[in-house]
Amino acid sequence: xLKSDAPESFYHVYVRGGNKSRIFREDADYEMFLxxxxxxxxxxxVKNSAGVSYPNYSNRVELLAFxxxxxxxxxxxxxxxxxxxxxxxRSLLTSYSMYFNHKYKRTGPLFESRYKAxxxxxxxxxxxxxxxxxxxxxxxxxxxxxxxxxxxxxVSDDWIVPRRIAELFEGPTTYLQFLDDYVEHKEMLDILKHxxxxxx
Numbered sequence: 001x002l003k004s005d006a007p008e009s010f011y012h013v014y015v016r017g018g019n020k021s022r023i024f025r026e027d028a029d030y031e032m033f034l035x036x037x038x039x040x041x042x043x044x045x046v047k048n049s050a051g052v053s054y055p056n057y058s059n060r061v062e063l064l065a066f067x068x069x070x071x072x073x074x075x076x077x078x079x080x081x082x083x084x085x086x087x088x089x090r091s092l093l094t095s096y097s098m099y100f101n102h103k104y105k106r107t108g109p110l111f112e113s114r115y116k117a118x119x120x121x122x123x124x125x126x127x128x129x130x131x132x133x134x135x136x137x138x139x140x141x142x143x144x145x146x147x148x149x150x151x152x153x154x155v156s157d158d159w160i161v162p163r164r165i166a167e168l169f170e171g172p173t174t175y176l177q178f179l180d181d182y183v184e185h186k187e188m189l190d191i192l193k194h195x196x197x198x199x200x
Contacts, residue, residue, distance in 0.1 A: 007081045010064070010120035010164075012129045015093065016072040016112045023071055023100065023110060030068050030145045036095050037063060040088060041159035055091050060084040062161045065129075067136045067146040074133045076120075078164060089115055123168070130165045131182055140179070151175050 017023040024030050039046045041063055045053045061084050065076040079085040097110040120126050134151070137143035149155045150162045152172040169175045 004119045005082045005086070006119060007079070009079060010126060011077050011079065011085055012118045012120055012133075013075040013077055013085070013089065013115055014072065014118075015075075015089075015115035018109055018112045020071050020112075023073070023096075024068060024145075025104070029100065029103075032099055033068055033073070033096055034145070036092055037066075038157065038159045039095070040091055043158045055087070057084065057088040057091075058159070061088045062164070063147075063159060064162060064165055065133050065147045065151075066160075067133045067143075069136055069145075074136060076129055076133060076165075085117065089117075126165065127168065127178075131179055134179060135183065 024033070039054050040056065041058050041061065042056070043058050045056045047053050060080050062078040063075065064078055065074075067074045077085055077088075079088075093111060093115065100110050101107060120129055130151075134140060134146055134148045137146065140146070140148065147160055147162060150157070150160050151166055152175070166172075166175065169178065
């Protein structure tokens with residue numbers, strides 16, 4: 001159970017591979033995770049090979065931002081009612097674990113215990129989390145497995161809804177500047193910290 005499971009709330013979800021091991025070994029693995037987002041969050045229900053519909057959470061959960069890293073995943077979600085996020089994450093992670101274990105002929109849990117979900121309590125935190133998620137990769141502007149291209153209006157899909165965050169900014173250029181400003185600020189702090197350490 002979540003420590004906090006509030007309706008109509010934002011959550012920063014973090015999940016990591018067991019023992020910090022890789023959960024994505026090649027491009028096809030990242031693509032499968034994205035396909036699972038589409039399976040469970042597309043506006044039109046997706047059916048399996050037998051014609052049976054997969055669970056659909058499009059009217060219960062909104063995917064606002066994500067970044068898939070080699071051994072962990074960051075997701076920003078909005079849930080409408082209690083337990084919506086829990087059920088969506090169970091479907092998502094169970095399906096991916098089954099895919100991964102079958103593909104790589106392994107057994108046992110893929111992820112480290114259960115995922116962590118932090119309630120986003122105010123707009124400042126909401127701003128920071130979207131930026132933190134998108135700046136995770138070293139080459140974040142070119143990284144192919146984050147939601148940044150959706151914020152920059154380079155691509156669109158019905159299974160991701162960046163609107164709640166994007167509308168806090170004047171447009172894609174403003175959002176990109178918001179990210180760039182933080183990168184420069186962080187780099188300057190790192191330089192000052194290094195210089196100070198050398199002075200002592």
